Amino acid sequence: MFDLTPRAVDITADTYDWRLTNSLVNESEICGRRKEKEELLKILLTNDDDLPIYAIWGMGGFGKTTFTQLVYNEEKFKQQFGLRIWVCVSTDFDLRRLTRAIMEPIDGAPCDLQELVPLLQRLQQKLTGKKFLLVLDDVWKDYTDRWSKLKEVLRCGAEGSAVIVTTRNEMVARRMAATFVQPMGRLSEEDSLHLFQQLAFGMRKKEEWVHLEAIGV
Ligand SMILES: Nc1ncnc2c1ncn2[C@@H]1O[C@H](COP(=O)(O)OP(=O)(O)OP(=O)(O)O)[C@@H](O)[C@H]1O
Ligand SMILES: [Mg+2]
Structure with missing residues (x-):
């Protein structure tokens, strides 16, 4: 009656694009979160763990990404971390994609390597001795093996480097960050x-x- 024709739609690709985030935020539009920001700054700037990984979890729309954007753009962080990298993980925890996404802001150009091992080696070279802050925003699933591989490479950064993970899933938060796991408060x-x-x-x-x-x- 309506002359509708069925056609295949790639729902995953669509969802993924829609969920992509970046580090930009208009601070004047953000309400609250100052106290939480100071607490996180204190932890990350005074911590002497090998590579502190701080995970924030909470239900969708609660403000995890917004809070992390606020922290990421904090002036103290800009001074402390020579390198700040924002990667939106979302549903696609593909190690090749993530390694390239972490490397691209360092090089300022897309990486032409295709295979995982050379990619990880190149990332290791790029990060060695650099103090970085890496945000892995919106992680959906816990891929322990993949994360262990990436984490090993990230450990070659300079002392004081840190990672912030945001996720809706408490279990993902606990598996990715053993020490600092924080529910996003209201x-x-x-x-x-x-x-x-x-x-x-x-x-x-x-x-x-x-x-x-x-x-x-
Ligand atoms: N403190 C805040 N002040 C003003 N707006 C906010 C605040 N926190 C969140 N928002 C707004 O609420 C919406 C959802 O926030 P956000 O994307 O940060 O949630 P999230 O917890 O990351 O959700 P998801 O799990 O879907 O990724 C955004 O439009 C954001 O701008
Ligand atoms: Mg988010």
């Missing part, structure tokens, strides 16, 4: 209200909407 009442007002009323003057507060309560 925003305070005040920050939540502020965020709601920002989204609901945008640039409107307070006089225009303040009478609605009584209805909400």
